[in-house]
Amino acid sequence: LRGMIQTCRKLGVRVYADAVVNHMVGGGNDANPSHRNGQGSSCNYWPNKNTSAAQQSPFYTQDYAYKLGVHTNLPPSQEFPAAMYGPTDFHCERTLDSWDDPLDLNAGWLVGLVDLNTEKDNVQERIADYFTDLLSIGFSGFRIDAAKHIQPPDLAAIFAKLQRNMGGSLPDDFITYLEVILGGESDLLMCDMDSPYSYGAPFEKQLSAAGLSEADIGKIKIWNSGYPKEPEKGTCTISAWRSVIQNDDADQQNSGSTSRDMGDLGCVLIENCQSIDQHRGFEEMLFNNPPGASDNENDFPIRLILSSYYWYNGSTGIPDGLSDCSQCTITCQGCMTTPYMAAFDPSSTGYDKPGYTRCHRDAAIINAMRNWMQIPSS
Numbered sequence: 001l002r003g004m005i006q007t008c009r010k011l012g013v014r015v016y017a018d019a020v021v022n023h024m025v026g027g028g029n030d031a032n033p034s035h036r037n038g039q040g041s042s043c044n045y046w047p048n049k050n051t052s053a054a055q056q057s058p059f060y061t062q063d064y065a066y067k068l069g070v071h072t073n074l075p076p077s078q079e080f081p082a083a084m085y086g087p088t089d090f091h092c093e094r095t096l097d098s099w100d101d102p103l104d105l106n107a108g109w110l111v112g113l114v115d116l117n118t119e120k121d122n123v124q125e126r127i128a129d130y131f132t133d134l135l136s137i138g139f140s141g142f143r144i145d146a147a148k149h150i151q152p153p154d155l156a157a158i159f160a161k162l163q164r165n166m167g168g169s170l171p172d173d174f175i176t177y178l179e180v181i182l183g184g185e186s187d188l189l190m191c192d193m194d195s196p197y198s199y200g201a202p203f204e205k206q207l208s209a210a211g212l213s214e215a216d217i218g219k220i221k222i223w224n225s226g227y228p229k230e231p232e233k234g235t236c237t238i239s240a241w242r243s244v245i246q247n248d249d250a251d252q253q254n255s256g257s258t259s260r261d262m263g264d265l266g267c268v269l270i271e272n273c274q275s276i277d278q279h280r281g282f283e284e285m286l287f288n289n290p291p292g293a294s295d296n297e298n299d300f301p302i303r304l305i306l307s308s309y310y311w312y313n314g315s316t317g318i319p320d321g322l323s324d325c326s327q328c329t330i331t332c333q334g335c336m337t338t339p340y341m342a343a344f345d346p347s348s349t350g351y352d353k354p355g356y357t358r359c360h361r362d363a364a365i366i367n368a369m370r371n372w373m374q375i376p377s378s
Helices: 002-010 102-107 121-136 152-165 186-191 201-209 276-288 363-372
Strands: 016-019 023-026 035-037 044-046 113-115 141-144 175-180 220-224 243-246 302-304
Touching: 016 121, 121 141, 121 152, 152 201, 276 363
Parallel strands: 016 141, 141 175, 175 220, 220 243, 243 302
Antiparallel strands: 023 113, 035 044
C-alpha cells in the first residue's frame, strides 16, 4: 500500500483513505464460538466468523452470544485487542431510531454496528493516532464515514490531537471531508446557529476553541449531501469553500443505505439513470455550472467523481473474482455470481466496457474538469 501511494504521489496523484472510525464490526460477526438468534423452529445457530477467528487477534461482541466466554467465564462483551479497544470503550447497545435526537445520533448503534464511545479521551487518542498513521504512509487525507454519528465536540478534539501529532499544524496538502447526510435534519445538523449538534458554523467555533488555525479549519470540509437539489442546506452557515459536492456516490448504489435525494438534477449511474448521456451530463454540470455555485471558480473547490462497478445479472458483488459462485463451498443454493473482470483496462475510455464504470476516463468529463481547473483541454 505504501509503495502504491508513493508511486501515485510521484505522478502528482494524491490518495485519500475512507476512514471508518465511528464504529467497529456488526454485532455477532465475531470470534465467539456460539451464536443464536430467533426462537423455536426459526432459531438459527452459527459459530465464530472466519473474518475474526482466522486472524492473529480475534475480536468479540456481545450480540447473539448465549454462552459465557471460554476464557473469562463472563458474558461476552466488545473486545478488539488489535485496535486496543475494550468493553468500556463503546456505547451501551442502543437502537438508532431517531434522526433528530442528538443522543441517538451519537450513541446509537448504526445498523447494529458496535458504536465507539468517542467522548473518551483514549478513544479520541486512538483515532487521532490512526489518522496519523495514514498520513505517515503517504495519504493526503481522508473521507470520514458516518461523521454525523460522532458528535461535533468529539471530532474537534480528535482533529486537535491529530494537529498535535503532526507538529502543531496539518500538512499543506491535507484535506478531509466529513460524511454528514442531512436528510430532513438540516436545521439540527447545519443551518440552526443555536443547534447543540451542528457541523456548520458552531463546529468551526469548536475547532477554533480546540486550537486549530483558520487555515487548518479550511482543510476540514463537509460533504454536501444536499447537492444538487438543495445545495444551500449544506452551506447555510459555512462558506462554500468548505463544502464538497458530488453527483452519485457509493451509498446511493445500495438501496436503502442513504436518504439523499437529487431530484431531477442528478442520477445514480447503475441504479436510475435513463442513459449514459444523462449521467455524463450531470458529471459535466458538476464542473461547468453546479447548482448552488455563485462563483464557480472558487466555490466548492473539491468536486468528486465516482468510478465504480456495475451490478451483474442481479448480483451486487464486486467483479474481483471473490464473488464468483464457482468458489462457493457452503450454502450455495441461490448464489448470484459476479465473474472476474479486470479493474485496469488501458483501452477503456470511460463508459465503454463492462464491469467497471470508469467515469474518470470519459473525455467530455475530463475536459469539463480541465476547463474548470483552467488547464487546456485535450
